[in-house]
Amino acid sequence: MKIASWNVNSLNVRLPHVQRWCEEHRPDVLSLQETKLADEKFPHEALRELGFECAFSGQKSYNGVAILAREPMRDLVKDVDGLDDPARRILAATVGEGATALRIINLYVVNGQSVGSDKYAHKLKWLTHVREFLRGQLVIHPNLAVMGDFNIAPEDRDVHDPEAWRELVLCSTPEREALDGIVELGFSDSFRLFSEESGHYSWWDYRQGAFRRNMGLRIDLILVSAALRTRLKSASIDRTPRTWERPSDHVPVMIDIS
DNA sequence: ATGGTGGGTTACCCA
Numbered sequence: 001m002k003i004a005s006w007n008v009n010s011l012n013v014r015l016p017h018v019q020r021w022c023e024e025h026r027p028d029v030l031s032l033q034e035t036k037l038a039d040e041k042f043p044h045e046a047l048r049e050l051g052f053e054c055a056f057s058g059q060k061s062y063n064g065v066a067i068l069a070r071e072p073m074r075d076l077v078k079d080v081d082g083l084d085d086p087a088r089r090i091l092a093a094t095v096g097e098g099a100t101a102l103r104i105i106n107l108y109v110v111n112g113q114s115v116g117s118d119k120y121a122h123k124l125k126w127l128t129h130v131r132e133f134l135r136g137q138l139v140i141h142p143n144l145a146v147m148g149d150f151n152i153a154p155e156d157r158d159v160h161d162p163e164a165w166r167e168l169v170l171c172s173t174p175e176r177e178a179l180d181g182i183v184e185l186g187f188s189d190s191f192r193l194f195s196e197e198s199g200h201y202s203w204w205d206y207r208q209g210a211f212r213r214n215m216g217l218r219i220d221l222i223l224v225s226a227a228l229r230t231r232l233k234s235a236s237i238d239r240t241p242r243t244w245e246r247p248s249d250h251v252p253v254m255i256d257i258s
Numbered sequence: 259a260t261g262g263t264g265g266g267t268t269a270c271c272c273a
Contacts, residue, residue: 010265013264034265034273036265060266061266061271061272062266062271062272062273111272113272113273205262205263205273206263206264206265207262207263210263246264249263249264249265
């Protein structure tokens with residue numbers, strides 16, 4: 001069973017990429033971030049033709065998350081206790097039935113703009129509330145995967161130039177501690193169970209030829225619960241869509257579970 | 259040196 005996550009930076013623009021990638025990789029579940037579409041504009045017909053059920057929580061212009069799945073989804077959650085946030089950044093859904101049912105939580109974490117800004121403070125507060133939500137979800141749903149654009153590079157080995165990024169937004173110590181606090185609830189960063197080395201990134205700035213020079217960050221993650229970890233067969237990042245015409249600045253990350 | 263690119267909308271926008 002393949003589960004993937006991709007910040008598409010406008011599903012309207014990137015729908016052909018999603019179609020192409022899904023035809024090539026056949027994911028069973030795909031979480032999308034930054035769809036930037038109001039729900040009434042969501043392209044569910046095109047995605048149904050690809051074989052997916054769709055759950056989505058969108059808004060015009062900014063943010064927006066969706067989960068595509070081969071099987072019907074239930075128990076959707078779009079808001080979290082304590083977060084009075086109109087931005088559509090969270091979508092939880094249960095895929096499948098019985099013992100193999102899987103809880104998917106799709107996050108588009110607040111970017112935070114710059115260390116010390118109001119948006120940065122909001123990011124840290126947002127992560128605190130999301131952590132409490134995840135703590136509760138983990139109790140109810142042992143087979144849990146939390147994925148998305150975390151807008152945090154977990155460690156220096158996830159950063160192309162750690163010294164240049166030292167204590168900047170996406171890499172600062174308080175952000176990493178907030179992420180650690182989530183992981184310590186009982187998750188594993190799936191990618192790091194299979195690959196230890198640096199140089200593997202999921203996002204490259206559009207500017208200054210950053211992708212060509214591999215000046216990236218690994219900020220798109222799939223966290224798996226302990227129960228799911230025992231079923232994990234692989235975890236990877238697919239750089240190829242970044243080479244396609246008019247790409248997202250992020251690429252898909254994925255796991256394979258038994 | 260505050261650039262540069264690419265979404266979105268037509269903005270003191272967001273990444």
